[in-house]
Amino acid sequence: MIKFSQRQLRIPKLLRPVYLVTAGQSKFGRAMPDKRTEELCVDALTMAARLIDKTPAELKSYIHSCYYGHFADHFGDQLLGESVIHDRLGLDPLGNIGVKTGGATGGSTLWETVKAVASGYSDCALAMGWERMDEVPTDEGNHLISCAADKDWETPLGHIYTGYYAVMAQKYWQVFGKEEESFRRTLAEISVKHHGYARFNPYAHSPKKITVDDVLASPVVAYPLRALDCCLMSVGAACAIICDEDTAFELTKNTKNKPLRIFVAAGSHTLRPACRRDMDIPLLPNETADQYADLSERFPGVDRYPGFTGFLAARMAAYYGYGMAGVTDPMEDFDVLELHDAFTISDVQTYEDIGLRPYGYGRDYVESGDCYHTNPHTGKPGKLPSNLSGGLIGCMHAVGATGIMQTLEVASHIWNRWAELHEDEALWKAFGRQKPDDWTDLQVKGAKRGMAISHAGVGSHVTTTILMDPDHLLS
Amino acid sequence: MSKQGTVRVVNGRYKFSGEFHHATPNTPITNDDEGGKLVGVTNPRDMTYVHTYGGEAVFFEGLGKGILYGTRCDNPKCEFTGTQYIPFRIHCPDCLGRNTVVDFTKTCRTTATVHTFMVCERSGAFNVLDKPIKFINIEFEGVGTILMSYLSLGEPTIGMKVVPIFRTTDPTFTITDLSWVPEGADEGDLPDGFTFG
Ligand SMILES: [Zn+2]
Numbered sequence: 308m309i310k311f312s313q314r315q316l317r318i319p320k321l322l323r324p325v326y327l328v329t330a331g332q333s334k335f336g337r338a339m340p341d342k343r344t345e346e347l348c349v350d351a352l353t354m355a356a357r358l359i360d361k362t363p364a365e366l367k368s369y370i371h372s373c374y375y376g377h378f379a380d381h382f383g384d385q386l387l388g389e390s391v392i393h394d395r396l397g398l399d400p401l402g403n404i405g406v407k408t409g410g411a412t413g414g415s416t417l418w419e420t421v422k423a424v425a426s427g428y429s430d431c432a433l434a435m436g437w438e439r440m441d442e443v444p445t446d447e448g449n450h451l452i453s454c455a456a457d458k459d460w461e462t463p464l465g466h467i468y469t470g471y472y473a474v475m476a477q478k479y480w481q482v483f484g485k486e487e488e489s490f491r492r493t494l495a496e497i498s499v500k501h502h503g504y505a506r507f508n509p510y511a512h513s514p515k516k517i518t519v520d521d522v523l524a525s526p527v528v529a530y531p532l533r534a535l536d537c538c539l540m541s542v543g544a545a546c547a548i549i550c551d552e553d554t555a556f557e558l559t560k561n562t563k564n565k566p567l568r569i570f571v572a573a574g575s576h577t578l579r580p581a582c583r584r585d586m587d588i589p590l591l592p593n594e595t596a597d598q599y600a601d602l603s604e605r606f607p608g609v610d611r612y613p614g615f616t617g618f619l620a621a622r623m624a625a626y627y628g629y630g631m632a633g634v635t636d637p638m639e640d641f642d643v644l645e646l647h648d649a650f651t652i653s654d655v656q657t658y659e660d661i662g663l664r665p666y667g668y669g670r671d672y673v674e675s676g677d678c679y680h681t682n683p684h685t686g687k688p689g690k691l692p693s694n695l696s697g698g699l700i701g702c703m704h705a706v707g708a709t710g711i712m713q714t715l716e717v718a719s720h721i722w723n724r725w726a727e728l729h730e731d732e733a734l735w736k737a738f739g740r741q742k743p744d745d746w747t748d749l750q751v752k753g754a755k756r757g758m759a760i761s762h763a764g765v766g767s768h769v770t771t772t773i774l775m776d777p778d779h780l781l782s
Numbered sequence: 783m784s785k786q787g788t789v790r791v792v793n794g795r796y797k798f799s800g801e802f803h804h805a806t807p808n809t810p811i812t813n814d815d816e817g818g819k820l821v822g823v824t825n826p827r828d829m830t831y832v833h834t835y836g837g838e839a840v841f842f843e844g845l846g847k848g849i850l851y852g853t854r855c856d857n858p859k860c861e862f863t864g865t866q867y868i869p870f871r872i873h874c875p876d877c878l879g880r881n882t883v884v885d886f887t888k889t890c891r892t893t894a895t896v897h898t899f900m901v902c903e904r905s906g907a908f909n910v911l912d913k914p915i916k917f918i919n920i921e922f923e924g925v926g927t928i929l930m931s932y933l934s935l936g937e938p939t940i941g942m943k944v945v946p947i948f949r950t951t952d953p954t955f956t957i958t959d960l961s962w963v964p965e966g967a968d969e970g971d972l973p974d975g976f977t978f979g
Contacts, residue, residue: 449904453906460869466908
């Protein structure tokens with residue numbers, strides 16, 4: 308579709324307010340030979356219960372229906388893995404369903420869960436996501452991931468998903484990045500930032516103290532992308548409990564969690580980038596129709612939208628999500644973000660798709676220092692910090708869990724519980740990880756609203772999950 | 783060695799012959815860090831899948847004959863009638879009418895330009911292309927979409943003019959039977975089995 312009807316552009320509406328009550332996650336790592344997936348899911352649900360001072364059994368007694376995000380069941384050779392987890396969590400005979408939308412699976416799982424509560428079907432629902440890609444060697448893993456591309460038209464071309472994705476990075480690099488060394492260094496800065504923030508997160512899979520030059524010296528994966536520009540492939544689980552207003556306030560009474568209003572919206576675009584057709588740029592509330600009129604003069608080579616340089620799915624998810632939540636300017640309205648940094652360059656592309664900067668100027672979000680917890684140029688708090696968890700590059704990408712992990716991260720700032728959840732020595736020790744001597748509290752002070760972006764591969768699915776302190780709603 | 787499975791369609795049904803899988807025993811996985819304690823088992827799998835190209839079969843058959851088929855919506859009632867598609871689309875994505883199959887070989891020989899590219903040093907299991915793989919996405923005059931394929935000679939650049947080559951000897955009937963070379967390349971330099979069609 309390249310033209311939308313007014314019906315299709317209608318802002319989605321939830322029939323009643325929906326709240327995130329609590330959330331949890333397991334440790335994340337490259338491989339976990341000592342744990343079955345169900346053990347990771349139990350860890351996540353147990354944490355969610357603990358955050359609201361409940362036993363797992365007490366929390367479970369509220370759950371009415373269950374939504375499970377698990378993308379790659381061909382990795383584990385277990386169809387209906389969702390049913391295995393559901394049984395092991397002791398949630399039979401409640402209704403449950405599996406959700407899979409590639410890298411956006413975690414966000415899509417929340418999308419379904421929120422709608423279940425908004426509709427009145429359930430007053431309390433579980434969103435649980437997980438992934439494990441450690442049970443095949445890397446080559447076979449690359450083949451299995453490439454099966455998420457078009458089986459006849461793309462997969463036989465190398466059986467390597469990076470190849471289908473990276474052509475888009477190349478186009479962005481040449482057209483908007485103008486192949487500038489300064490832009491290459493900005494991309495590297497994102498990796499330094501995300502591996503660096505992961506150092507303060509005991510759950511994170513890849514904490515690293517590195518420099519821009521380390522990133523630029525890492526092996527080329529697909530030029531200009533290098534190994535340290537790429538996200539992780541992780542094992543782990545994450546969950547969230549979604550409720551209506553009465554249940555949310557009952558469950559959190561006398562606990563440190565304030566129920567947070569949650570809005571989730573979704574967009575999609577062609578599975579094969581090849582099938583993208585030229586269209587007008589759909590505008591966000593902070594953009595005007597004339598601002599892109601001379602885009603191709605400013606950036607020679609821009610001859611299509613979204614072409615291979617933008618993600619229409621992200622743009623549409625932002626359009627629907629901002630409309631639902633009353634967001635008119637994401638830079639002003641949000642206090643903290645978790646973005647889907649599959650690659651450093653796609654992180655920049657997303658800044659534009661979701662309106663943090665206009666198309667062509669995404670790099671400025673990093674170069675200005677706005678994206679940091681503490682702006683390196685001014686020493687003051689960053690205007691809109693992103694990926695303080697470490698993101699997909701530093702914390703994890705356990706596909707079905709990722710969008711839910713991001714949501715927990717954003718919530719932990721609004722709950723003002725970030726330090727509590729990350730500083731406990733016993734937790735670091737239990738995970739067999741060394742807490743750094745320079746551990747730093749990354750709590751975003753006074754955070755009231757935030758957003759997480761969940762994104763699939765070449766942009767086939769994207770969700771926006773928006774969280775707000777209910778006393779600081781926008782509309 | 784048993785015969786690898788093959789399939790034909792007879793009387794509207796698949797007729798299978800040969801071996802479609804090989805049973806291999808599981809082996810234990812033990813933990814060397816903990817005195818060889820059992821962790822799990824390997825689950826070997828060797829299967830042959832069966833897959834229909836359906837309405838796209840004409841495209842994949844055409845490649846081995848040196849023809850590149852695309853499609854076009856000719857539905858006069860479609861808002862976007864006349865839109866042309868490579869990759870081949872059986873149905874128009876707008877009106878869902880059945881598209882007309884069009885021989886685009888000449889258009890591809892004369893108007894193919896590299897929209898973007900990527901040189902990929904790595905591949906996944908089951909890859910049969912030579913590495914590095916030079917992925918190219920190609921735009922054509924009058925065509926609404928941008929085909930993904932691979933370059934067999936030279937180094938790709940954005941804006942480069944390319945021409946199609948086809949595996950006309952022993953075709954595999956997969957998308958790998960189609961590749962591209964820079965405009966002006968010599969037939970003698972083409973990979974084994976490939977011709978200009
Ligand atoms: Zn049509």
